[in-house]
Amino acid sequence: MTIIETTQLTKRYGRRTLAVDGISFRVERGQVFGFLGPNGSGKTTTIGMLLDIINPTSGDIRLFDQHGRAELHLARRRIGATLETPNFYPYLSGLENLRVVAHIKEIPESRIGPALDAVSLAGRQRDQFRKYSLGMKQRLAIAGAMIGDPELVILDEPANGLDPEGMREIRDIIRGMADNGRTIFVSSHLLNEVERTCTHVAIIKNGRIVHQGSIAELTARHALALVRAPDTAALIAAARSYPAAVNVHQEGDDVLVELQDDDLAALNQFLGSRGVYLTFLAPRNVSLEDVFMELTTDAVTTTGASA
């Protein structure tokens, strides 16, 4: 079942700013879907349109196969979400803030206790929200999103500003939700975190989706070779002329060559034929970060063999 489907979704602010430019994507039931992009790429605007807090300029949104304003409002009741910073009443306690959420979602207050337990906030539930640390605020926001036992959880930058311990806690919570069969849509620019938790991703750049698919497909697109030679400049020049090279980057004393295939022997032979003899050659796993940088950094394409 398709949980989220957008078609040509567009948001324009005034005449000049096109924040989201006709994006279309689908999220299927049970996926942990990462929505990635540099700052200002349109991630939060897109999520805002999904949640009805930003009015789309044009395009279409379907949630749980529901369509139209009234149906979408009902469908949104099956969603738990946080957007950007945690937004609660600062003068109310964590418990009272979740009572507000429970009343809005029309669910019994008996669900608040387990939700606070799940994010390890039961001991501080009577403290005012304004006295919480950022990590506690993020966890309260997740408890608020989870309290209605939603089928779809949307989290916007849930690990923002957290220390490594806080990030680990959030990651564990997301994994726990995924293990319970929920569909999760998470935006983040912490690529390592996304790679560890997500099954699928869409990458957005300047308001347009530049790639979407499973993490496995994405990282299997190219092979990487880390090479070293006494003359680095000559190595880079030779590598750029290799027909199967997609990108060539210098990384300290080493050079990273992105290849269309995984034939490292052929690369070694080609470089040798150009008078460049390698002192080091090793395959390197393609990370999500490598792919993300390739797809979102304008300069990357100019360093490729065809440039």
Added chain:
Amino acid sequence: MSIAKLASIELIKTRKRFGVWMALLFFFGFFAISLTGGYLEHLRTGLAGTPLPQSWPGLIDLAGNLGLLVLLVMVVLLTASEKTWRTQRQNVIDGLSRTQFFAAKLVTMMALVFILWIGVLLLTGTFGALERMGETAELPIARDVDMKLMGGLLLSLTLVGAMGLFFGTVSSSSGAGLALAFLFLFSQGPIGMLLVREGGVWASTAAFLPMQVLQALTNTMTFDPEAYARFAETMRQMEERGQSFPMPRPLVASEAIVAAVIYATALLGGAWLVIRRRDL
């Protein structure tokens, strides 16, 4: 979602709001001090300090003026801060529709209006009853015109609440909302004078400025044709003697009520449209 459910949500939000309690304390404290002064005078001299029904007009006028300040502050605070803290956005994310959010704020505003209104009537009635004596005790506790003034006070407070809801909605913070609201109210004095000096249709318009309507709703003359006629005669005589000064003409009851309903509807409609169309 039912109105009761919306009210329960707003109750959780409001009952720990320090600013609301301070505003209510100021309103009822000030009002009670005024009544207590009259009661102490009654205990000392044996004469009624705030006899009923004669004291209703003065006390309702006082409540109208105090309510203008207090209610405006409370409603702007409760509405604009939802934007500042982005809790309006979170409420919508959690499942409240924009229209339900507006309805919840409307319920809060009307609840505050009723608290002030009922409080004024109870306090005035209680102190007045304590002092009923002599010839005053033979009179009804409230005359026909007093009952109309009570209705006028309710409508006046509702209009103030609508102003608070509108300015709290269109502004991004409580401070900005209050500044806008008070600028709107206090600019009407000079504007009214300018319109009256222009004469003709402009002078007639001045009588219907919101501040004039608010004052008319808690003014005895609006609901008492005899008092209105006496005032008109006094004004005519002053004009003959060349002693008159430019001021908007007083409104009669039907004009004040219709104008108040139109203003309140327009302000509430404007607030609803802003909530519905604005990106949160």
